[in-house]
Amino acid sequence: MVAYRYLGNSGFKISEITLGNWVTHGSQVGDDAAIATVHAALDAGITTFDTADAYANGAAETVLGKALEGQRRESLEIFTKVYFPTGPKGPNDTGLSRKHIMDSINGSLKRLGTDYVDLYQAHRFDYETPLEETFQAFADVVRQGKALYIGVSEWTAEQLRDGHALAKQLGIQLISNQPQYSMLWRVIEGKVVPASEELGISQIVWSPMAQGVLSGKYLPGQPVPEGSRATDEKSGATFIKRFLADDTLEAVQRLTPIADEAGLSMPQLAIAWVLQNPNIAAALVGASRPEQLADTVKASGVTLDADTLSAIDEALGDAVFSDAENTYEVSPKQRVA
Structure with missing residues (x-):
């Protein structure tokens, strides 16, 4: 079964392998297969599920809600996010303004079929909205009982410090950040992780397998496999190119x-590697078929010894992306339209 970890400086525990549905539910995978995958995750001991209102323009939340119908709500940890354009994508259907946050949380709860989410996350930093406005809205969402905790995604060390200070001032808890992190993409290690450790913020990392590259199925000098993520612009092809x-x-x-x-299998090694970092609360994994999770969950609880970790570093060498400056390039300087 999957092990649990505390999320940030809180008493809240989540499964260290968490199921995300970014490029699967509501778009790439049919609803029946998506629901079967969620049920397989539950059977494997995964109780934490991550989605976002922008995934398939709300359809991913709807599918997840259907898949979790009949489950004991108190035994689940459900996360969603706000920032990217949703609905008809009008001028106020994006960003972290008070209006968009309040509209979005209500829409997310309706689609998910729940009265509250355990973690409500700012999907990116919004340079066009005063941070005070954003966190006042988050504080109101928490006080209304619509979210228990607040998190962010792909924020810089400085943004985390500013957000944490405002959250503390408003009496709410900012306990997580959701960045990309893998053996190949280590840009958070230089600034984001040290700041987070100081502030009591955990990482919930996405793409621990570097968009599938760390499975080993992409071979040098060979065409990318047909039907793989690298061939589908809707399935993260932009992210995998690097x-x-x-x-x-x-x-x-x-x-x-x-x-x-x-x-270990290659996917197990990749996921176990990110979980060796004590600041990582969970590795977000995706699955298009239930059987994929049977291999993935075996990475939970694995300890890699020092020799193995050194061998990984030696094998990857200069292929690793580690420049902390990359963390400043993720959130768009203007809202996405």
Whole structure:
């Protein structure tokens, strides 16, 4: 079964492997398969589920809500996010203004079929809205009982400090950040993680398998597999491009004997690696078929020894992205229309 970890400096526990439905539910995968995958996650001990109002323009939340019907609500941890355009995508259907946050939380709760979410997250930083306005709205959402905790996604160290200070002033808890993180993409280690450790903020990391590249299925000098994420612009093809250079793919292939020596599959090694970082509360995984989770969940509770960690670093070498400046390039300087 999947182990649990505390989220930030709180008494709230989540499953360290969390099911996300970014590019699957409501778009890439049919509803029946999506619901079966959620049920498989529950059977495997995953009780934490992450979505966003912008995923398939609300359809992903609706599918997740259907999949969780009949489950004991108190035994689940349901996360969603706000920022990106939703609905008809009008001028106030995006960003972190008070209006958009208040409209969005109500829409998310209706689609999810629940009275509250456990964690409500700012999907990106909004440079066009005063931070005080955003956090006052979040505080009101919490006081209305519509969310228990507040989190963010892909915020810089400085943004985390400013947000944490406002949250504390308003009497609410900012306990998480949701950045990209994997063996290949380590940009949060330089500034974001140290700041988060100081503030009592955990990371819920997405793409722990570097968009599937760390599975080893993408081979140097070979066309990308048909039907893979790299061939589908709706399934994260933009994000995977940075990892498809031949020298990166060659480095990934050097991980295979390391995984074999550890008695792990390549996906298990990738997920176990991110969970070795004590600031990581959970690795977000996706699945288009129920059987994919049977392999993934076995990474929970795995401890990689120092020799294995050193071997991974040596194998990947210069293929690793570690420049902390990349954390300043994620949130758009203007709202996405």
